[in-house]
Amino acid sequence: MNNIIKWGIIGCGKIAHKFAQDLSKVPNAKLYAIASRDFDKAKEFGKKYDVSNYYGNYQDLARDQEVIVIYIATPHPFHHTNTIMCLNHKKAVLCEKPFAMNIDQVKEMISTAKMNNVFLMEALWTYFLPHYQYVIELIETKKYGKIKSLKADFGFEAIFDPNSRLFNKKLGGGSLLDIGIYPLFCALSLIGIPEKIDAKAVLTSTGVDEECMIQLEYKNNINAHLYSTLNKKTDTEAIIELEDANIIICNRFHEPTSVIIESNQQSKKIEFDVDTYGYNFEAIHVQEMLAQNRIESTIMTFEKSLQLISLLDAVRAQIGLYYD
Ligand SMILES: NC(=O)c1ccc[n+]([C@@H]2O[C@H](COP(=O)([O-])OP(=O)(O)OC[C@H]3O[C@@H](n4cnc5c(N)ncnc54)[C@H](OP(=O)(O)O)[C@@H]3O)[C@@H](O)[C@H]2O)c1
Missing domain, CATH: 3.30.360.10 (Dihydrodipicolinate Reductase; domain 2)
Structure with a gap:
């Protein structure tokens, strides 16, 4: 039982449900805790996927001593803040795509992972299929x-x-x-x-x-x-x-x-x-990286995420798409 990896999820939206279903097919993975801005929503999600710990705010999940890795499933503008909070609580993070809203945010997320010596990866699941x-x-x-x-x-x-x-x-x-x-x-x-x-x-x-x-x-x-x-x-x-x-x-x-x-x-x-949605492949990779004590994926590397966000930033500049 010692090599079971306890996962947490932040945000109980559409993708969180699919990920939770696929995580149940991953060997040595346990969805241990779930956090929503709404406690009842977290509780309902928790019951559906046999999760024993549910929280009505994201910070309490990040503080949970048992949780090893957190999957961030909030809308894009919150990826940066949510990820940094989890990393600062020494939690490994798998954060949904796009990693953040711009390259400065991605750089800060990566430097926070390095500073805390914890794993961080953008959930570009296609890469692992x-x-x-x-x-x-x-x-x-x-x-x-x-x-x-x-x-x-x-x-x-x-x-x-x-x-x-x-x-x-x-x-x-x-x-x-x-x-x-x-x-x-x-x-x-x-x-x-x-x-x-x-x-x-x-x-x-x-x-x-x-x-x-x-x-x-x-x-x-x-x-x-x-x-x-x-x-x-x-x-x-x-x-x-x-x-x-x-x-x-x-x-x-x-x-x-x-x-x-x-x-x-x-x-x-x-x-x-493939008999799942396909999110199990990235989750298996995360667990392998954790077993090797890595803070960076060997496939979806920091460099790859930086290149991807640079391209997104460049396209946005050309089409005049700006966010606050
Ligand atoms: N990999 C994939 O195949 C895939 C597919 C779809 C989406 N995604 C990515 O996953 C992220 C979430 O997408 P989704 O389709 O799951 O979105 P969604 O159904 O709207 O769920 C997002 C969740 O984020 C939380 N949240 C926190 N702050 C929020 C706010 N101000 N407004 C709304 N929701 C807020 C909510 O959870 P609580 O109310 O529980 O706090 C909400 O249920 C996006 O970044 C998207 O790009 C990836």
């Missing part, structure tokens, strides 16, 4: 040659509500930070840092981006066309053009899915057997 790891290996080993281009999109139709997390500026609304981060991460993880960024967006009456188009240019004429929208359902695929094949990460490319390889006029579909 079997199909995505498979594609990364194909690209890194150049099995089908070098990348020539990437096209990736993520769109769904959200009902416009100025007070909702998706459209309210104070809650970090907009397509880019919520879903556009996935096509951007796809480009970063598969191709790297671009030489040129060209971004355009359509803003809502609440001043956040309803849709965002990003064109990235790299050396050797490699380019990436990325798109996110809260306005309509899109293919939500990633199409990678290589010298000797096309790789299609099927709908929806950021979550457990299949991969198609088209080469020599033949098409091969590879299925990956």
